[in-house]
Amino acid sequence: MNVLLFLPRFGLIALMILLSNLALASDSRINQKDGIAIHGYDPVAYFVAEKAVKGDPRISFEWSNAVWQFSSASNRQAFVRNPEHYAPQFGGHCAYAASYGQFADIDPQAWSIINDKLYLNYSLRVREIWKPRAKEFVGDAEQFWPMMQ
Numbered sequence: 001m002n003v004l005l006f007l008p009r010f011g012l013i014a015l016m017i018l019l020s021n022l023a024l025a026s027d028s029r030i031n032q033k034d035g036i037a038i039h040g041y042d043p044v045a046y047f048v049a050e051k052a053v054k055g056d057p058r059i060s061f062e063w064s065n066a067v068w069q070f071s072s073a074s075n076r077q078a079f080v081r082n083p084e085h086y087a088p089q090f091g092g093h094c095a096y097a098a099s100y101g102q103f104a105d106i107d108p109q110a111w112s113i114i115n116d117k118l119y120l121n122y123s124l125r126v127r128e129i130w131k132p133r134a135k136e137f138v139g140d141a142e143q144f145w146p147m148m149q
Contacts, residue, residue: 028065029103029149030064030065030066031088031092031103032066032067032092035067036067036069037066037067037069038068038088038106038108040057040069041053041054041069041108042055042070043068043086043087043092044070044079044086045070045071046118048078052108052111053071054069055070056070056071059071059072059073059076061076061079061083063079063087068087086118088111088118088119089117089118089119089141092120093105093106094120094126095119095120095134095138095141096126096130096137097122098141098144099130099138100144101144101148104122105122106120107121108120111127112127112134114135119134119138
């Protein structure tokens with residue numbers, strides 16, 4: 001017997017939303033190449049070293065269908081404890097492109113931390129366009145992100 005036949009229309013919609021949210025918990029939209037997230041850069045280093053630092057393949061952690069690399073064991077430990085805090089917004093894709101509903105790669109040197117969140121951009125030039133209106137662009141990207149595939 002199909003349980004979905006007995007769910008009221010609202011219940012079916014709620015179930016679909018719940019299942020889609022569970023699917024996003026391990027987001028396959030992470031910017032990666034050959035399974036390595038954000039060009040192998042250490043996402044924690046942006047916060048603690050305040051610069052882009054290449055990770056070491058020997059110090060890695062698999063999260064959200066990608067391998068994240070770190071420059072130190074302590075950075076890896078911090079990420080393991082709270083990956084949602086350290087992972088870049090919009091899956092590590094260019095935040096400016098996401099504000100237009102598009103995916104674009106990043107230059108790991110083109111980054112910003114705003115309101116304790118990491119944002120990456122396509123290039124240093126794009127970051128200069130994005131940064132003065134970051135709040136607006138972030139709002140737009142947050143609207144598009146759930147629908148981007």
